[in-house]
Amino acid sequence: MKLLVTGHNGYIGSVLTDLLLEAGHRVVGLDTYFFEDCTFGPDSAAVPAIRKDIREIHTCDLEGFDAVVHLAALSNDPLGSLNADLTHAINYAASVELARLAKEAGVERYMFASSCSLYGFAGASVLAEDAPFNPITPYGISKVRVEEGVSRLADERFSPTFLRNATAYGVSSRLRVDVVVNNLVGLAYTTGQVLVLSDGTPWRPLVHVEDIGRAFLAVLHAPREVIHDQAFNVGRTSENYRVSELADMVREAVPGSRVEYAEGGGSDPRSYRVDCSKLENTLPEFQPCWTVRQGIEQLFGAFGAQGFSRADFTDGTFIRLAQLQRLLREGRLDEQLRWRALGPRPESIGAATGEQSEATVNHVRSPHTR
Ligand SMILES: NC(=O)c1ccc[n+]([C@@H]2O[C@H](COP(=O)([O-])OP(=O)(O)OC[C@H]3O[C@@H](n4cnc5c(N)ncnc54)[C@H](O)[C@@H]3O)[C@@H](O)[C@H]2O)c1
DSSP: OEEEEETTTSHHHHHHHHHHHHTTOEEEEEEOOTTTTOOOSSOOOOOOEEEOOGGGOOHHHHTTOSEEEEOOSOOSHHHHTTOHHHHIIIIIIHHHHHHHHHHHTTOOEEEEEEEGGGGOEEEEEEEOTTSOOOOOSHHHHHHHHHHHHHHTTOBTTBEEEEEEEOEEESOOTTOOSSSHHHHHHHHHHHHSEEEESSOSOOEEEEEEHHHHHHHHHHHHHSOHHHHTTEEEEESOGGGEEEHHHHHHHHHHHSTTOEEEEOTTOOOOSOEEEEOOHHHHHHOTTOOOOOOHHHHHHHHHHHHHHHTOOHHHHHSSTTOHHHHHHHHHHTTSBOTTSOBOOOSSOOOOOOSOOSOOOHHHHHHOOOGGGO
C-alpha cells in the first residue's frame, strides 16, 4: 500500500515508519519537523516526505494514497495546554479537514492516532470503547472532537478508524522523556531518584511504542468491514498500572535508585484504566510484544548505550514542551507555531508522488537547522 504518515518524524512516527517499511509498504511522511534534531541513537529510515504544516494541506498532497495515518499533533497535555486555540486549530480543525480532503482525493482509509486521554477522569473503572468521554484537557477534548467530526465522513468510500492509544513508553529514535515510564527511568538513570510528582495513585494504561505501530499495521491489514468507523483502545488490559507501581518497577530495575514523592504532590485527576480486548479479539494480527517491565529494561539499556546524561535529560531535547518553547524563544517559530523565514527557505517537497528519493529528503533542511 502507498501510505501517507503525518507526524512521521515524531516519537511514534519514527518507529511506525520503520515497521511499515519492514511490512513492505511505501511510506511518504508529512511533518513540520519540530523535533528534527532531537534524535536519540541512530535515526529511523529516511522516507520521501512533505515538509508542511497540516494546517496547509491541499487535496493534491493526498492524491494517490491508499491510506492516511494521521499522527501529527501537539501531542500531550502540557503541549495541548500551551495555547488552547492552537490545539483546537492543529489537533482538531486540521485533522478533520485532512480527513475531508483525503476523502475528496479518493483515499479509502484514514487511521487517526486518538488517545485514551479522552476518557479523562474515570476513577478505577476499566473502560471499554463505549465508555463515556470525560476529557479534562484541551488535548483530550481535541481527540473527542476529531473522532466525532471524522466519523461523520464515514461512508462506503471512506473508512476512518480511531486508535485510542494508551500512554506510550519505550525507545524511539525521537525519544521523549515527558511520558511517564520514560520519565521515571530517565530520572532514575541520571539522578538515582525516581521522583513521582503526584501522590502515585492515578491509573495509567501503558503501551510500548512498537506495539502502537503493530496496532496500526493490524488495522491497515484488516478487512474494511471490521475497522470501518471503529474505535479501538490500543494497549493490553493487563498493563494498567498506578503511577506508584511504575515507580516501584523502575526502582527494582535501576540499581541504586530510590522512589521519592514530590512535596505537595496531590492526586492527578487524569486517572483511567482501559480494556483493550476489542482490538485483540477483532484483529488477531495484533500481537503486542512488550510489557512495561521489559520496556523499563529496554530504556535502561539504551540510556547506558547512549551515555545519556543528566544534561541530556534536562536540556529539553527530549521534552516536547521545552523544545517548542526553545524554538519560540529563539524566534524560529512564531506564536502560531509556524516557522519564521530565517533566510531562503527550502521549498516543501510538494505533492508527494512517491518518486522523490531518500537523498532528496536528506538534502532538505529545516529552518531551525540553519
Ligand atoms: N505518545 C503517547 O503516549 C501518545 C498516546 C496517545 C496518543 N498519542 C497520539 O499519537 C500521535 C503521535 O504522538 P507522538 O508521541 O509521536 O507525538 P510527537 O510530538 O513525538 O510527534 C508529533 C509529530 O507531529 C509533528 N507536528 C506537530 N504539529 C504539526 C503540524 N501543525 N503540522 C505538521 N506536523 C506537525 C511534529 O513535528 C512531530 O514530529 C499524536 O496524535 C498523539 O496525540 C500519543
